[in-house]
Amino acid sequence: MAKYRSGRINEEIKKEISDIIHNEIRDPRLTAMVSVTRVDVTKDLRYAKVFVSIFGKEEEKNASLSALKSSSGFIRREVGHRVNLRYTPEILIELDNAIEHGMHINSLIESLKENVKHDK
Template sequence: MPSYRGGRINEEVRKEVSDIIRNNIKDPRLTAMVSITNVSVTKDLRFAKVYVSIFGKNEEEQQNSFLALKNSSSFVRKEIGHRINLRYTPEIIFEMDNSIEHGLHIDALLEKIKEK
């Protein structure tokens, strides 16, 4: 498998999962803004790790939204199977991505250092 094929598949799955979450999931627990930061599909196309960043009012809202995403993973997999023509439809595994919050924390620390 050429090395660029994996990147194309990752990007296509990311776009489709983002569209499915935005337009097709009707779970009332999904109230926070969800952003797909990265997707990593294994070479055998069996699993896809979807890294999500959730922006909510508080920690409880973020946890409820993440739980709603995890519970809808089979629906997302079915939709991916209809939208993308792959040999196997990957099993969707949602993972939290806290890199944005971590970056904001580091930025705040650097600002503190600048003030001193």
């Protein structure tokens, strides 16, 4: 039963944080496209690890990540207003490179397919 509750809490917080990032944060360093890929809230609801994927150049990624980390207090306050929980979790923002890694693997596979076609 608790497993389903934690999943619902993770998804609700993910939805709210995504909305806050796209509509509420007015930081000029936030220029790259930011996507919240996953949220893991601890069982005691004290911490929420937010995984974000940032699309853009390397400088934009670093600037956007630092902007998100510096606005974690604002995000926590907004989540506290929007989601009715006993404790509002502390927001820990982590960079998720899974999409870039998947795209790299896909390009390697495509290049192998091209090499096999040329060898035939």
